[in-house]
Amino acid sequence: MARAKFQTLTxxxxxxxxxxxxxxxxxxxxDRIPSMTGQRVSIGSGTLYTxxxxxxxxxxxxxxxxxxRRRSYILTESGRQMLxxxxxxxxxxxxxxxxxxxxxxxx
Amino acid sequence: xxxxxxxxxxxxxxxxxxxxxxxxxxxxxxxRLEKIENNIWHYRRTAPGKVSVTVTYFPKASELDPEPSExxxxxxxxxxxTGWKLAAASAQLQIFYNENRNPVxxxxxxxxxxxxxxxxxxxxxxxxxxxxxxxxVIMLGLSAVxxxxxxxxxxxxxxxxxxxxxxxxxxxxxxxxLADYYSWYFRAxxxxxxxxxxxxxxxIWLAKLILAAVFLAFxxxxxxxxxxxxxxxxxxxxxxxxxxxxILNLGGWIKIFxxxxxxxxxxxxxxxxxxxxxxxxxxxxxxxxxxxxxxxREARLQEQNETTLTGENLSVQQETHSLQ
Numbered sequence: 001m002a003r004a005k006f007q008t009l010t011x012x013x014x015x016x017x018x019x020x021x022x023x024x025x026x027x028x029x030x031d032r033i034p035s036m037t038g039q040r041v042s043i044g045s046g047t048l049y050t051x052x053x054x055x056x057x058x059x060x061x062x063x064x065x066x067x068x069r070r071r072s073y074i075l076t077e078s079g080r081q082m083l084x085x086x087x088x089x090x091x092x093x094x095x096x097x098x099x100x101x102x103x104x105x106x107x
Numbered sequence: 108x109x110x111x112x113x114x115x116x117x118x119x120x121x122x123x124x125x126x127x128x129x130x131x132x133x134x135x136x137x138x139r140l141e142k143i144e145n146n147i148w149h150y151r152r153t154a155p156g157k158v159s160v161t162v163t164y165f166p167k168a169s170e171l172d173p174e175p176s177e178x179x180x181x182x183x184x185x186x187x188x189t190g191w192k193l194a195a196a197s198a199q200l201q202i203f204y205n206e207n208r209n210p211v212x213x214x215x216x217x218x219x220x221x222x223x224x225x226x227x228x229x230x231x232x233x234x235x236x237x238x239x240x241x242x243x244v245i246m247l248g249l250s251a252v253x254x255x256x257x258x259x260x261x262x263x264x265x266x267x268x269x270x271x272x273x274x275x276x277x278x279x280x281x282x283x284x285l286a287d288y289y290s291w292y293f294r295a296x297x298x299x300x301x302x303x304x305x306x307x308x309x310x311i312w313l314a315k316l317i318l319a320a321v322f323l324a325f326x327x328x329x330x331x332x333x334x335x336x337x338x339x340x341x342x343x344x345x346x347x348x349x350x351x352x353x354i355l356n357l358g359g360w361i362k363i364f365x366x367x368x369x370x371x372x373x374x375x376x377x378x379x380x381x382x383x384x385x386x387x388x389x390x391x392x393x394x395x396x397x398x399x400x401x402x403x404r405e406a407r408l409q410e411q412n413e414t415t416l417t418g419e420n421l422s423v424q425q426e427t428h429s430l431q
Contacts, residue, residue, distance in 0.1 A: 012216055026181070027188045044215035045185035046163050050223060051216075069181045 006058060009086045012043045016051055017083050020075040023064050026052060055079065112138060112150040117314035120200060120232040121224055121288055123162040125309035130160040130194075130202065139204065143197040145359040159205040161191060161213045163220070164227035170198035171362065171372035186213055199227035217299040225292060233288070240281035243274045250274070265335075266344070269328035276317045283313055339401035347394045354390060358383040 009017070015033045024032070026048055034042045043051075052073065055061040060079035065072040075083070118126050130140055137155035140148055165179055175183065175196075183193055190210050191203040203213065214220035250271050287310060295305035332344045358379055365375040 010216060026185050030185065030188055042211045042215065044211055044213045045189045045191065046182070046213040046223070047216045047219055049182045049185050050219050069177060069184055071181065 006060070006082060008089065009082065011041050012047060013051060014083070014086055015041055016043065016048065017055070017060065017075060017079055020061050020073055020079070023072050023074045025070050025072045027070075108152070110152050112152075113147050114150065115146060116148045117311050117318070118309065119284060119287070119307070121228055121291065122307045122309050123224075124306040125311065126162045126202070127160045130204075131158070134158045134160070134204070140194045140202060143195045143200075144363060148195070159207070159210055160194075161203045161205070163201050163203070163213050164199045164223050165196075165201050166199055166223060166226040166230055168196065168199045168201070169372050170231070171366060171375045173366050173369040173371070173375075189213075198231050214304075217295075217302060217304045220304065221292070221295050221299050228288065233285075236281050236285055239277060240285070243277040243281065246274045247271065247278065265328055265331035269324050272324045273321055276320055280314070280317050283310065337405060339398065339405060343394055343398040343401065347391065350390050350394070351387060354383060354386045357386070 006013070012033075015036060016029055019029045019032045019036070029048060030043065030045060034040075052061070056063065056073070058078070059076055060082055061073045062076050063071055064074050116126075116129070118129070133140070133150060134153075135155055135157060137152055138150040139153045139158075141151050142149045165182060167176065168179055172179075186193070186203055190205045190207040191213055192205070194202045194204050196202065214223075250267065287308070291305065291307055298305040329345065329348075332348075333341050335341075336344075361382055362375060362379045365378060370378070
C-alpha cells in the first residue's frame with residue numbers, strides 16, 4: 001500500500017524530502033517548509049511524524065544522528081530518485097500547460 | 108467553588124469531531140481536560156476562553172503503557188513545537204490544546220490521518236467491539252437453547268430476563284458502533300482522495316439510551332430480587348451482583364495501580380486478568396457455598412417445624428381420644 005502511495009508525491013511529501021537534502025531533524029522541517037515556500041505550504045506535526053516513519057520504512061531517508069529524542073535524517077539515493085521522478089512529472093505537467101496555452105495564444 | 112470535575116463521556120473512539128467540539132465548549136465554560144482514567148474524564152477549572160482542540164491518534168500507544176514510549180515523546184515534541192500541548196491520552200487517543208490563534212493543524216494530510224485512525228482502531232477499538240459482539244451472541248445463543256429445552260424459564264427467572272436484555276442491548280450497541288465506524292471509514296476514504304477530512308457524527312444519544320435502559324433493567328432486577336423468594340436467596344443474589352460489579356471495578360484500579368508501578372503492558376494485562384478471574388470464581392464459589400448452607404439450614408428448620416407440628420397434632424389427637 002505504501003509503495004502505491006509514493007507513486008506520486010503530495011506537496012507536503014515533496015517539500016519534506018527536499019528539506020532532507022541536508023541533514024536535519026523533524027522540528028527543523030516543520031520550520032523550513034513554510035519559509036521555503038513563502039508560507040504557502042505548511043505541514044502538521046502529526047503528518048510529518050507519520051511521513052518520516054513511512055519514508056524510513058521505504059528507505060527514502062535514513063537516520064543519521066540521535067541526540068536524546070532529537071533524531072536527524074537525510075535523503076537516500078532512493079529518495080533522491082523519487083524526488084527526481086516527481087520533478088520530471090511536474091515539469092511534464094508544466095510543459096503540457098505551456099504547449100496548450102502557447103498554441104492558443106499563437107493562433 | 109469546585110476546582111475539579113469528573114465526567115463519564117460516551118464518545119466513540121473515532122469521534123474526533125464530537126470530542127473536539129465538546130472540549131472546545133468545555134474550555135469556553137472554564138473546564139480543561141487533564142486526564143482520562145478508567146473511562147472517566149477529569150477536568151480542572153481554568154479561565155474560560157477559546158482554545159483550539161485537536162484529537163489525534165498514535166497507533167503504537169497502549170492503554171497499559173506505564174509511560175509514553177520514546178517515539179511517542181518524540182511525537183509530542185513535534186506537536187509542542189507547533190504549540191500543541193498534550194492534555195490527555197487514553198490508549199491511542201491523544202488530545203491536544205493550542206492557545207495560539209489559527210495554529211497549523213496537527214494533521215494536514217487527510218489520507219495519512221485516516222490511515223492513522225484506522226491503524227489505531229484496529230489495535231484496540233475494533234477487536235474489542237468484535238469480541239464483545241461475539242460474547243453477546245454466544246450468551247444469547249445459550250439462553251435461546253435453554254429456553255428451547257425448558258420453555259418458561261425466561262419468564263420465571265428475573266435474572267435471566269435481565270441478563271438477556273443486557274446482552275441484546277450490548278449486541279445493538281456493538282453492531283451500531285461497527286456499522287457507523289465502517290460507514291464513516293469508507294466515506295472518509297473517498298473524501299481523502301478529494302483532499303478533505305470527513306467529519307464524524309456523534310451518536311452519543313444511543314450510548315446514553317442504552318446505558319439508561321441497562322440501569323433501569325438492573326433496577327427492575329434488584330426490585331424483583333428483594334421482593335420475591337426466600338430471604339437468603341434475595342440476600343445472596345444481591346450480594347453476588349454487587350460483588351461482581353465491585354470486582355470488575357477493582358480490576359480497573361489494579362490496572363492503574365500496576366501502570367503507575369511501571370509494570371510492562373503484558374504483565375499488567377496478565378496480572379489484572381488473573382486477579383479478576385480468580386476473584387470472580389472465588390467469590391461466586393463462596394456465594395454458592397453460602398447459598399447452599401443457607402438453603403440446607405432453612406430446609407432443616409422447616410423439617411423441625413413440621414416434626415414439631417406433627418408431634419403437637421398427635422398430642423392433640425391423643426387428648427381428644429382420651430376425652431372421648
